[in-house]
Amino acid sequence: MRTKVAIIGAGPAGMLLGQLLHSYGIENVILERQTKDYVLSRIRAGVLEQGTVEMLETLGITGRLHAEGLVHEGIELLFGGQRHRVDLTRASGGKAVTVYGQTEVTRDLMDAREAAGLTTQYLAQDVALHDFDGKNPRVSYTKDGLTHELACDFIAGCDGFHGVSRKVLPSSALQTYERVYPFGWLGLLSDTRPVSNELIYTNHERGFALCSMRSPTRSRYYVQCSLDEKVEAWTDDMFWDELRRRLDREAAESLITGPSLEKSIAPLRSFVAEPMRFGRLFLAGDAAHIVPPTGAKGLNLAASDVHYLSHALREFYDDKSSAGLDHYSATALKRVWKAVRFSWWMTSMTHRFPDNDGFATKLQQAELDYVVRSSAARSSLAENYVGLPYSFGKPADGARE
Ligand code: FAS
Ligand code: PHB
DSSP, rough: OBSSEEEOOHHHHHHHHHHHHHTTOEEEEEEEESSHHHHHOOOOEEEEEEHHHHHHHTTTTTHHHHHHOOEEOOEEETTTEEEEEEEHHHHTTOOOOEOHHHHHHHHHHHHHHHHTOOOEEEEEEEEEETTSSSSSSSSEEEEETEEEEEOOOOEEEEOOOOTTTTTGGGGGOOOGEEEEEEEEEEEEEEEEEOSSSSEOOOEOTOOOEEEEEEEETTTEEEEEEEEOGGGGGOHHHHHHHHHHHHHHHHHHOOOOOOOOOEEHHHHHHEEEEOOOOTTTTOOOOTTTEOOOOOGSSSHHHHEEEEEHHHHHHHHHHHHHOOHHHHHHHHHHHHHHHHHHHHHHHHHHHHHHOOOHHHHHHHHHHHHHHHHHHOOHHHHOOOOOOOOOGGGSSSTOOOOOO
């Protein structure tokens, strides 16, 4: 079997890349080790940057997103028992975010891919990359007990943090940067009316909490927890009691509770692997970088990488130019690191660090107070939260996107 671009992973990065390449007339095949239902069962991101929505709009697949997604023009910061609204739209020059779950984005992309009759091999096991730094890259995998080989021009490693793509690179070829946070997020999904119309990020002495949602009738909540917590030890009632303790009186009293549809603990880390290109292999999304979800950037960074990579591949096939491919890593990383910084900053400002001394706590309070009182600080938070322009990815040397 042969294709132009072999994509490993049917998460948001792989599915979005596959659809964009198809829209450019560039043939591609996706290899996914799980089933479609398993991929859709993972509860992850909830907030889309405007740039991500616009990319999906170019594919003509945003009917459900615009019907069911919730446009949010602000978020609230809760600290010292007071809620402070940050008007994202006013502070970012008119931009907003859309609350629409990653599961739904992936479902829309999967439906579009099936409707176009494109090939996605689910349950593709033992995926292995060959000659990715040579002239005949190819990917082998086993399915239904048979070994298959997919010859291609390029391989897109969209297989997430635990995938094979980054791991096949010689350690001498990669420089990695990492910060592991000393806490996790215990998340709960429930079919209950959200406690607020907008997201509430809380800095409380007991720890961070986040009130989010998926729809007017489905809520998504998180509380910071220690790394040795086990989700089995948390009953729903324990979760609701802990969340209430971290909210202001009004929110605590109006919180609607109900049975959890999903409950899980996610560890938090910042991680970047450089470069994001090695020969004919290009990394995109969590395969190359991880951010703490505090800044709502993970899914949106996957879209950002795919924006640059899809344009570069289109330039290669249409204009016979490899300039975009040659600058992909530098261009993508320029924007990745700004999102890594923002996600680290939002996490540092809102979470309780076990080794925080009085000085660190005072700094947090000063940071929060400055953000809610300074229009300059609010604008900085807002332009990062709604998503920096993709042109921010342009390297200083003016390389093309
Ligand atoms: P993904 O991990 O989504 O997809 C990779 C795909 O590759 C998977 O389907 C996997 O099965 C497949 N794969 C892996 N190895 C393979 C192999 N060897 N062969 C074939 N296929 C293989 N981001 C936010 O913005 N907000 C959040 O609240 C948030 N919460 C999160 C909670 C959790 C528990 C996790 C793990 C992540 C969370 N994220 C959040 C980040 C998340 O949304 C990612 O950024 C997003 O899924 C990135 O998409 P992909 O790069 O496509 O990677
Ligand atoms: C979510 O709804 O899952 C969500 C929203 C915003 C974040 C993180 C997670 O910063």
